[in-house]
Amino acid sequence: MSMSASSETAFAAVDIIRAKRDGLALNPAQIDWVIDAYVRGEVAEEQMAALAMAIVLNGMDRQEIARWTRAMIDSGRRMDFSGLTRHGRRLPTVDKHSTGGVGDKITLPLAPLVAAHGVAVPQLSGRGLGHTGGTLDKLEAIPGWRADLDHDQIVRQLESVGAVVCAAGGDLAPADKKLYALRDVTGTVESIPLIASSIMSKKIAEGAEALVLDVKVGAGAFMKDARSAGELAETMVGLGTDAGLTTIALLTDMSAPLGHAVGNACEVAESVEVLAGGGPSDVVGLTLALAGEMLRAAGVEADPADALRDGRAMDAWRAMIAAQGGDPKAPLPQARISETVSADSDGVVTSLDAMGIGLASWGLGAGRARREDPVQPAAGVVLRAKPGDTVRRGQILATMHTDSASAVTAAADRIRSAYGIESLHGAAAAAGAREPGDRSTPRANVLLGRVAAEDL
Template sequence: MDARTVIGRLRRGEDPQPSELAWFAAGLASGGVSDAQAGAFAMGVCLRGLSDAGRVALTLAMRDSGDVLNWDLDGPVVDKHSTGGVGDCVSLVLAPMLAACGVYVPMISGRGLGHTGGTLDKLEAIPGYSVSPDEDRLRRVVSEVGCAIVSASGDIAPADKRLYAVRDVSATVESLDLITASILSKKLAAGLQSLVLDVKCGSGAFMKTPEDARALAQALVSTANAAGCPTSALITDMSQPLVPSLGNALEVELCMQVLTTAQGGPLRDLCLSLGAELLHTAGIDGGTERLERALDSGAAAERFGKMVHALGGPVDFVENWQRLLPEAPVIREVTAQQSGTVSAIDGEALGLAVVDLGGGRRVETDPVNPAVGLTEVVRLGAQVEKGQPLARIHAAREEHADQAAAAVRAAITYGAPCAQPPLVLERIG
């Protein structure tokens, strides 16, 4: 085999054979395929597309380009994946909730991408937390605690890491087939027995329209199931930030409030919806009641504390998170310059405002300030008077706060009264 044969098939609109895709993925991982050939492959898939069978074959080939974990545990091994949104800190609450219900969650997570925050960046706001344990430590934490939220090692789906870097510079990131293979190759390499997908839709998500979100959800669900992992998806609203806090330490703080005080709101509601869907897919009935007990009894908070300590964080984080999380030196309200009803919120603009404060990356090497961000962000449908606060800014410098204030005001649209949109828009199973 050689790369030209695979690329030629794509150019003619044909699916490469599964054996050819396996060879190509191995070449991506080993360096046997050049950057030029990887770019031509990505462009061929982007322009011509793959059949359903071809998408499954590519996903499995990329999964098998590295290590695939196997587990010997006394309960199902499950996970949740989100396509990313603003104020989306579900993983930090849902993983320990699920662990407290008797399932095991080796959650392979990512860093911030574009305007969306990253689960790993949020966890690194906790002093000492290590997102990169070796495999022996990962297995020990999952077995003893029930959950571990970590990064993918270099041995997990290395073909995806190589191809993603090429896609990023070759205008092929948006390919539905390549997005599906990228997400699922890493998830399936974790040895899952069940998966739920949270596909975001709206101004704060990558998928802005219900049609685009539905197409991605259907591709992910059909591919994962065909690859042998029982999977379903919920399409969820991202027409406003999921929670009113944006920024790494600030979102951890809000998660701790949900875990330790049984606080309600959209974060709790979405965790219950996704968790019940996942437990049902794993063959466990009564999911909502089990998850509510895990939260309200403090069992989920206990699991989170054990996970934090097992991965290098403070032993007393659950008890003392208020004094252990970093705080920004400049905290300022941004007020409305007119009265009216909040009819639209540009979630992407708010996410980029947090990036500009230092809470995310413009390029991969940028440092992240875990303390900065926004809190108390106004919600859709709110009636505001001129001079009332729209949000509270947490900044490293006064001039950064000035810039963020302008961005927040520009992200808010006033208009006719509107109701809160439903949190879950559709189920794809």
């Protein structure tokens, strides 16, 4: 490699680009330098875009990915929650991350549920972009709730309440923030090494002792098939393990939306329903599965369902919301317009395209096209029929909520296209169809697999 005249440890960016273009592995010094130089502006945007494309085309080995992740962590500060205590007892810390999906409101009931067992849950989250909703957008539908907390406020809330969901500071893996924005506009998002290092650099920097990953698979997820999702899960578990972080990944189905509510305020309402001991079976099942993994990773043996039944999880939710200025008893925002979409014929719902529903909700105002765009808190879709349900002609499939009358027609078309309905006399009739809204009968299991360090 050629060396810059300015520093004996500097490299020429073009040499690093050529090395990865030609399928060579980058060494630790090259990776450390290129990440640091990119953050400082010495490596130009077009040069990093070329390197990202070379990584997309030629990949990285485990050592490269681990060093790339470490370099992004080292571009900012690391949070430290090792000193958390309550009543003189040290609090274990565990975090959770989802790769994103439609109707994925699991963080909302999950964080207080785990906190109700004496475990600290520092959940640094983001806002939505495109068809997947952001956790902060959902919580900001609650009157008074605020996402921005400093480190001392986070620590105090963890010690007093046990759970915090807030925005990540700009000094947490700033290299990732800069690189993510570049990848988004240069067609270099679809790379498992870059996806894994992006997620894990932030999660490792957050400072929890354990991490449970929810890796979505299917039409409404980033990873469309089980093979690629499994590779991503294994890569992230490996990165966490190498960094000394107890890491477990669950592969979960995102071919259909999670639950019935898609949109910010309506997902909050459904989350509260789960905390009250009700809610759709798929949301409850996944919440309990993730909670069980988080508790075991934190060294706690307990059945998380007990805290839903006895009200401890709801108490933790109310305390968490109030600690961040929100009013857990305040009415949620209501949209000015509510319109329904009805079935065109009798039949059984055999499929429900999560992407189509996500795009419908986004078009109604629940999401944003650019990071600076506002969202409508009350906009979204509430599903009245899901796969396995029997429907009759004229029966409501979904209700749309929006403040934008001009968005209704396009959203309704997307919702109709998202539903796959077969004749009652077809093969689907033999599959055990249910009446719509029957939440007592379990739907298809959303859990598809599990990856832990011992599986690598």
